[in-house]
Amino acid sequence: EIVLTQSPATLSLSPGERATLSCRASQSVSTYLAWYQQKPGQPPRLLIYDASNRATGIPARFSGSGSGTDFTLTISSLEPEDFAVYYCQQRDNWPPVTFGQGTRLDIK
Amino acid sequence: QVQLVESGGGVVQPGRSLRLSCAASGFSFSSHGMHWVRQAPGKGLEWVAVIWYDGSNKYYGDSVKGRFTISRDNSKNTLYLQMNSLRAEDTAVYYCARDLGGVAVLNTLGWFDPWGQGTLVTVSS
Numbered sequence: 001e002i003v004l005t006q007s008p009a010t011l012s013l014s015p016g017e018r019a020t021l022s023c024r025a026s027q028s029v030s031t032y033l034a035w036y037q038q039k040p041g042q043p044p045r046l047l048i049y050d051a052s053n054r055a056t057g058i059p060a061r062f063s064g065s066g067s068g069t070d071f072t073l074t075i076s077s078l079e080p081e082d083f084a085v086y087y088c089q090q091r092d093n094w095p096p097v098t099f100g101q102g103t104r105l106d107i108k
Numbered sequence: 109q110v111q112l113v114e115s116g117g118g119v120v121q122p123g124r125s126l127r128l129s130c131a132a133s134g135f136s137f138s139s140h141g142m143h144w145v146r147q148a149p150g151k152g153l154e155w156v157a158v159i160w161y162d163g164s165n166k167y168y169g170d171s172v173k174g175r176f177t178i179s180r181d182n183s184k185n186t187l188y189l190q191m192n193s194l195r196a197e198d199t200a201v202y203y204c205a206r207d208l209g210g211v212a213v214l215n216t217l218g219w220f221d222p223w224g225q226g227t228l229v230t231v232s233s
Binding site: 001032034036049087098 | 152153154155158167168169205217218219220224225226
């Protein structure tokens with residue numbers, strides 16, 4: 001099973017700042033990686049799939065990059081509604097798919 | 109708009125069974141693969157199962173294989189998860205989610221969009 005490790009566990013930033021979240025896979029997943037945002041009491045929302053494709057309705061300030069084992073989610077300028085938990089997920093040679101443990105993005 | 113509404117959660121004793129349902133609307137249900145994903149209280153996400161758009165393929169996570177069964181009724185736009193031999197570690201919010209792929213791309217992709225609001229299953233004596 002492919003293990004995804006997200007870093008940092010918690011990131012504290014202010015609105016307007018740039019956020020960079022990392023996801024590392026235990027083996028290559030090509031570009032089969034997605035990012036989800038989850039706010040308290042809500043289900044996750046797909047942000048990015050295939051490493052860099054924004055899902056429908058996702059603002060342009062969210063971008064994804066990477067391939068192989070190292071991936072990054074970047075939020076160019078944080079809005080108040082962006083403070084949430086972010087998960088990465090892989091689907092290389094699935095099933096199964098696996099998720100990272102999450103990065104909590106807190107308001108500083 | 110696309111809507112997924114789960115039901116059937118509750119408190120159940122270890123070893124007992126429970127069936128979850130997910131009612132879909134606002135899209136062509138029979139054209140998309142569907143998933144169940146769960147989240148234990150305060151924890152991360154765990155994929156549970158997938159069923160192809162036509163029910164032809166079903167796959168399960170190792171932790172539920174042999175105990176859970178995913179199924180669908182395309183005439184009722186409804187997805188199901190039959191959970192048998194429940195354990196305390198099955199306690200979680202269970203989400204149904206539509207696969208991003210489908211008949212249009214001739215594939216079930218393994219990306220989840222959108223998700224329902226979830227239903228809580230608590231396994232406790």
